[in-house]
Amino acid sequence: MIAVISPAKTLDYETPLPPLSPTRPRLADEAAALARSAARLPQKRLRELMKISPALAKLNADRFRDFDAAPERPAMFAFAGDVYTGLDAGSLDEAALPFAQDHLRMLSGLYGLLRPLDAMRPYRLEMGTHWAPRRDKLTDWWGDRIAALLAADVEAEGSGTVLNLASQEYWAAVDGRLPAGVRTVAIDFRDGDRFVSFHAKKARGMMARWMVEYRIETVDDMRGFDSDGYRFVAGDSDYDRWRFAR
Template sequence: MYFLLSPAKSLNESDGVPINVGNYYSQPELIEHAQQLMKILKDKEPIDLQELMGISDDLAQLNAQRNQQWAWSEDAPFTDANAKAAGYLFDGDVYTGLDMYNLDKDTVIYLNEHLGILSGLYGVLKPLDLIQPYRLEMGTKLKNERGDNLYQFWGDAITEVINQRMADSEAQGEDNVLINLASNEYFKSVKKKNLEADIITPRFEDEKNGKYKVIAFYAKKARGLMVNFAAVNKITKAEQLKDFNLAGYYYVDELSDEKTWTFRRDESSQ
């Protein structure tokens, strides 16, 4: 079983990693592809980044600086001195729910084996992959040698990595199921027709004025909460996710089918 999340725009560069997981740090599997993209980004001035990504001048200046400082080579790979593990670096609603800073070592190791974080720059990351700060959303129309956008750039590469990781977990007796908790923008980078696994997409609805609907802020946090629940309970079977009950959510069988599982939360639990 394998989970997918989107990355976050906001980054936590200040807080240190609270547990000793140094032996599990790794380099991003698709780092050589990231090098190709960064070569393009390094040539862009702040005004170019501002227009490309629709960001403020301050953010454009910050990310132009990040791009110039970004450096990786086989002789000088990322280290915990110049980079940070992805699961601890990404911030925002999803990662507030994931709450990786408060997970023990065994739980973090489970996450590292069962969670992929999709990324415009790095393709797909393990939580303990070391990365340097960046800003490049998957939907960015960045022209490159493979096409006009990042979906064309990544092609089948992301899907091939996921298939391999799914095969590894299936070999250990786990369900061959991908739990898609990523946004549509990011999940489009996965070639579903080539994916060698069943896909389940959880849907999180919150009650508002007596009606249930997806509220983006709550849904994002719930995605992280579900991965947290799976990690803490060391889940290996998809069916076990129906017991997800953090923050007041509960599974609704009559609103679910084989591909989409619906979870709701009443207004009194918000």
């Protein structure tokens, strides 16, 4: 089983890291090409595309302009949003990291598909952006490349299963593009009957951590997830969509 999570807008390039051996993103050349194209966009255009403040537009214009010289950090430790609060990668024991490298993936607007130890440079480029070189949307620019790489990872891992812990925006880069033989199980987190975005994002990270911490390789065993009061709700679940509630 390979679990897939979304990236985060918030980044952390300052917290000290444990001893690590970073890897190179498999789609690093594509990321560099996207960064070069984005570097040609005026700040005003970035502000409109990303719906961000002038200060953030300048920050990201600078990031794209200086992309090749920017510092690198393993992706699992670089993202710092709600999902990654739940994942809490900094507290994982050293023995968990190789398992995470084999069983956890992060979708990315810029890098396509990242492994936890892939060295990434700071950026902001959401998968739902209505811009890409010679395309109207970023998902169109990526085409089948992300899904093909994920499918290859699933085949190499051997289970034939993807645990979808990503947001709809990011799963759109994969949805309908995986081979027919790959099973996908999407997780729906609820507080009672309510969907609460903040809590659901954190819960996705907690489930990814639970998988890594306990070295869970079989998707059916994920029904045992019970962090922070969540429980599997059999009556509201089916073969490819499971509900967890608290």
